[in-house]
Amino acid sequence: MIVFKQLFSLLPALILMLVGFISFLFMSFKKNLNLIKNLNILGFILSLLSLFLVYRSVPIKIGEILFINFFSIVYLGVLLLIGLCSCILFLTNKKRYIQNPENFFLLINLAIIGAMFAIISNNMIIMFIGIELMSLPMLALSGYFVNEKKSVESSLKYLILSTISSCFLLFGISLIYCISGNFNFFHFNELSIFSSYDVDRIVLFAWCFILTGFGIKIAIFPFHSWISNIYEGISFSSLLFFSTIIKIVSFIILINFFIFFPKNNLHNLFFLIQILSFFSILLGNILALFEKNIRKLLAYSSIAYFGSLLISVVTLFDNKFALESFGINIVNYVLSSVIFIGILNYISTIDNNHYHNGFEFYKGLFWRNPILSILMTISIFSFAGIPFTIGFFGKFFLFLLIIEQKFYFLGISFLLGSVLSMYYYLRIVVNMFINEPMINKKNLLIKKKISNNWIFTFFGFLMIILSMSILFFGINLNFLINLFSI
């Protein structure tokens, strides 16, 4: 029986559901972009605000299937922020693609609801449904701009991969169900009662499947090959969604699994994850080193980034900083990605020929649009981990974890990876700061069309707020640390 307090703690999701329902009704009777747009943005903002109300009643169990604690509240906030940002990003390039722009908002709304339920679920089935509810709108989002060839291709690829990953995940879940006889996360500790050689083998097997399922979604080492193609094809406003929400949610669920799982079953698995992390960091960085396409570079660097985040998963039990390091890295990734992709999106709106994918296009950007390129530089520096940005603290925490746990090989790969990543991130920055006396055809476009008016739009305001918060948190980290230390 659900009491009012439990229902109240679902308020953020309920608001989004209501908004989704209303916009669905409007779409079926009379399409009105302005109304749906405002409704969705308002919905996201209200939902963000309602987190402050819910915050007082956590931790709370809702039935046996949902469990909200402080950890999930923070990440719900992150998800809603991404949703809000991708709505705003979409508005900046609506002129190019005029095919039912209302659908975009509804799809994002649905995907965020799915992601929210996946995070707060306490039951593997609800979790799976949440993941599917998140992934299916993504499918539509990736193929949203059908007038582009690559968009269709990437959509198809994502369809196949998403299905495969769901299959793996489902098989892993059912294997665990075989042993424990329960879908609930809280009952995982019963596994240690049955522990025997055979059971441990089956659990390890199940874990390999689950890890494969999530590995495809996060795109870490052996399952990474899809990511560059999809990043290349889709539009930037969907890319933001792709590169952040799926990965963050999959990671958080992985962590949820591990937190409730009995420790003694996991030692072999953690060794496996260390190997995955080692290779993801090296491979992602090396691939990105020789990349000339800025979207692909983002894809490969994200492989390395999430590979290094696996370190905080491995140290989950032995170190109390693991969750903080994860949280700080996630915040850094989200803020930097929103700024980086947002600015790329803005630049891409003036270019119809895909020139914006190459580095040449950004040559001398600083001398024409100082503020735009400074914001982009801040986000890149935060990715790379230069001091006085959050990225540096993320890197610091990961080094701390590695050194405390004495993972020497991971340490070497992370060290090398950090240096390599510095190099390719720097290439983008250098391109912006080089003054090119001969303006070629490619970057003539930038000179002509971008004026500094964009600062005064809602989008510009968002970009400036976010990049200021990167610098602010980079200097005053205490707030974030307190937020993530539960």
Added chain:
Amino acid sequence: MLLLLLIIIPFLGGFISWKSEQYNIKYPRWIALITMSIVFSLLMYFYFYKFINFVHRTSDHRWIIEFSYPWIPKFGISFHLAMDGLSLLMIFLSSILGIISVLCSWNFYQHYKGLFYLSLLHIFSATMGIFLSVDLFLFFCFWEIILIPIYLLIIFPSVKNNAKRRRISSANSFFMYSQFSSFIMLVVIINLSTLYYIKYNFWTFDYELLINLFNENKNFSILEHVLMIGMLIGFAVKIPIVPFHGWFPNVHRYLPVVGSIDIIGFLSKTGIYGILKFVIPLFPNSSHNLANFFVFLGLLNIFYGALLAFSQSDLKKVIAYGSISHTGLIFSSIYAYNQISYEGAIIYLVSCSFSTSALFIITSLLKKYFHTKNIYKISGLLENFSWLPGFFLFFCFSSIGLPGTGSFIGELMILMGIFEKNPTLSGIFFLGLMCSVVYTLRFMQNICYGNYKNVSECTTISSIDILTLFIISFFLFFIGLNSKFIINILCLTKPII
């Protein structure tokens, strides 16, 4: 609070200087000069009113003044700035070199003056941060952040377009060397803190606490050696010491003269400062164990730098390799573990920074009048110019230790210190110094004598250059004739070695 001002004033001054470009193209350089002068006069004021009295009170204090503010309490990281004798001296030197670098760029860079002075002032600000911070985490932050303005200074638009790609690749090599070494240093710093946590069960990055870690037991431990070498690599790249010097000559070749002065004056000094302040006190046993090896490494540096300087044809490369040779002497005299040679090393460091910067300024002038940097194509300086040859000869002689200049005193004290330790070694060092005389003579002889037919009409240098060079030669004489000044400053606090 004073210490914070030393960092904040140039930082804000940089932004003001950048933005003032919009109103008048001449404002940025004035604002930069005023900012540097404010810092310098602040230091002078405090030197004469605070520090002089400090000497008489006590000599066992570690810090002259201190400023501390908690930053990330959970890890025991605080915004801890403090000044001892060594850092006071280094800051003095940096602020003088800062003023010189503004003066010598007075008439360059018509287009991007604002941004140029922004990066110059930010380098200065970060250098202040490096010299003042005694929290290892804070130190590392400044150590990293200084790379960005230097990097921007290197890739700044130059006149010629064809050298652009090579300039960027040299800048990249500099950045990669620095990044790699500084990440190793970060690992070492975190490792130190973790060791402290395991031992005392609370987190700290403070220098004064971490210094006890290896000081308490005198046992041989492999971990200490590994950490020491890791941290030393971090500093050795910036000095640079021979296996890590790959970025150095190329960067100097493509840098504008101000950048060269910054790297010689600020960056190399931060490396040596780091070794003195952090490596030797934090890892006393392993530094002592490997001291002989490092002395030989420095010796290798001297010969290697001198030999390569002898075979170069590019003016700036000659000076760059010469400076590698000089730093080798400083490096080995640090590891001689002797009070005399330590003081000598500092005097030599200060004096070398001045004379090498002056040589870089003269290089840029030569390039301006002769339109080349090739030694074999420049000749007849002595006959055709009025002020330049005198200064040139003076700085060349000063860099090889003319009595009366600082280098002479420095060399003398270093050799005395090493002689006390090992007389034979001191002889070999003397041979190394002879090598530097050889390449300097060749350098001088090629440039000063001979005929140069196409003398341009401009046969005297501008008054601002004369002023700059005059300031530098004044300080060189000042150190040479009044070395007690530097030793007094060093002895303000408890000596490190």
